[in-house]
Amino acid sequence: MFFKWFPFNFVELSTMARYPFISAAKEWVKNEKATIEEILFDDIYERARGRGAERVMQAVIAGFIKDIPLLSEIDCVMEIFSYPVARMIVVASGSEYVIRRYALAEAKRAYENLKNESINFIEKMADEFGMRINGNRMYFVDYLRYAPTWDIKWKLVNRELKKGEVVLEKHEIARLLQEAIRKKIYNELTYMYPPPEIKKVFGDVIDEIKSRVSFREKENKIEEVDARLFPPCIKNLVSATKSGMNVPHVGRFTLVTFLNAVGMSVEEILKIFSSSPDFNAEKTRYQIEHITGKISGTNYTPPKCDTIRTWGLCFPDDICRRVKHPLSYYRLKRRRK
């Protein structure tokens, strides 16, 4: 044991309760030697099961998991156990959408806590995820791995980079950790199988989640979008993307914000990107959800013509002379139709 490097050397229960995905928490659960049967059926774990179901429901419905008061040791223990319970439920739902949404909600919850922790604590957490940080500076390779660089303020060029290290604010490091946490949870869940007994205990919860999800997916249906009315810049980006050309970030950003603004669903936007050679469904979806405000909370609007022009992505036609924004182009043409 002495030789194994634990980022968190003396991890308190309350820490594990707030960050139940860290390896120390996993280790701790293992050492408790509770069997899956016990966790699923024993009265002792009643509260953990209730909280586990709650985690998933909140994640699916609100996209966020609320903290609960952790006043006693037993509160913490139940909270820690509720995490593996929640994971079993998520996997048992068999829905990719639920897995994604849950992973994101857990990660967001971690972020909300992390940004108020000391820099020292954040450093340890970063270590857990193999991120090399040094005070408030992060190794640029790790930065690039997790930063949402399609957002202009996260682009490396707009960062203070010195000797291989990116200078960051504490909450920004926490934000990058959020992404690392999300990825880790998502990856673990995609490779997990639910124990067969889970349906006996959580059958109702799982059904409920499934019905919520199908309702959600229906909600995404929208009115017809007429691609023939798109301005030339957007048409160009659509065909470049479809033919698998390497479209720069700003181009992707323009395209996604535009398509979102005219009412395309994430699924539909995803379809356009799916023919790209380095298409990574999960990553692209994440980018789209970020840009459309599902994750970031900011609903980005498409850039103005001036901006698009400076990026060299503008190919104006006659109608363009009358507009300053690609969306006005679309609306103008639509009205004419």
Place this chain on the structure above:
Amino acid sequence: MNFLRKKFMEYYSNPSIEFPARFDRREYAFILFGEGGMRRHISFLSRDDLLSYLRKNSPAHVYYSSAYYRHPDAGTMREKEWMGADLIFDLDADHIPNAIQMSYEEMLLEVKKELEKLLSFLMEDFGFEKRHIRLYFSGGRGYHCHVSHPDVIPLGSQERREIVDYVTARGLNFKGIVKEKSIPKEYFSDKTLEINPKRGGWSGRIARGIIEFLREVKKMEREKAIKKLMELDGIGEKTASSLYDFLTEERIRRIEDGKIDQSTEFKRIAIPLIKKLSVSMQSSTDEPVTGDIKRLIRLPGSLHGKTGLRVTNVDVDNLHEFNPLRDAVVFGENGIKVVVEKPLSIEMMENKFKIERGVREVPEYLAVFLVARGFATA
């Protein structure tokens, strides 16, 4: 036999090839003399196999993949199974404005300046050390810079693109980098741009650029200084001259302390000045190529079929002294008769040549160069 091919064959009978790391994981590709297409998807298990291929075929162009693969000889990317790639910057005269009007030597000097900028980015900003950076003269119109730090090898194309965008200043957000601050005055407020030359990243680079530029302008005679200022986007003579008068010693000192008062004409030129400065700092690194994680690159030690010069390693510390028309030459001095079709002046092996049309006897190295470049026939 074709003159060039014969010369190349002589070279390849005993070439000095620099074999890439993970030699057998790379894809190799060749263009042979007299063949249009490229022979691709070739891999070699041993160095000797590659050498005997070169000896047998004496190709006009030799490439290897920056990426390494599980199955480098497979025909499709999917079957190849990408394992990682060196980060490669391709600096080429194509990206230099006015390159067409320059001589070969001038062109290469311009590219070298870009390379020096790139190096400063890689070492100061990205923190790479010399041992991770290798420079090569491409044998043609530029230089290649290979970064083989273990952490960059697994990077995907998006991450590589971020690195390229960084060195080319693409997507740079001036407003976010150079902060504007309001200072309340008696009846109204005024704005100051805050710069800090000591900061890292682009904000520090821009700050140092501004200070240097203004110092330079200040040192000039009035007329010259105004001309220099008018080179900036959107600056007319009037603005330029009042700006010049504005630049008192005192003001320069304030700027060096990081405060650019915007109360005067400066306000109107601050942004174009910054813009102009950052553009002049841009490295014209060939971006689609660097972002590409599966590109082909010339094999160090091979010959470039369009010049006969060797792809040659350049010591980072000796970049300044490196002279491609001396250090990348592999052929000898024996006189060879060629028919010159286009006259040309050139300095090669530290000899100046002024070559007129007609049958001429020139040293072998020059003969190869002239024939390869299409200035003469053998």
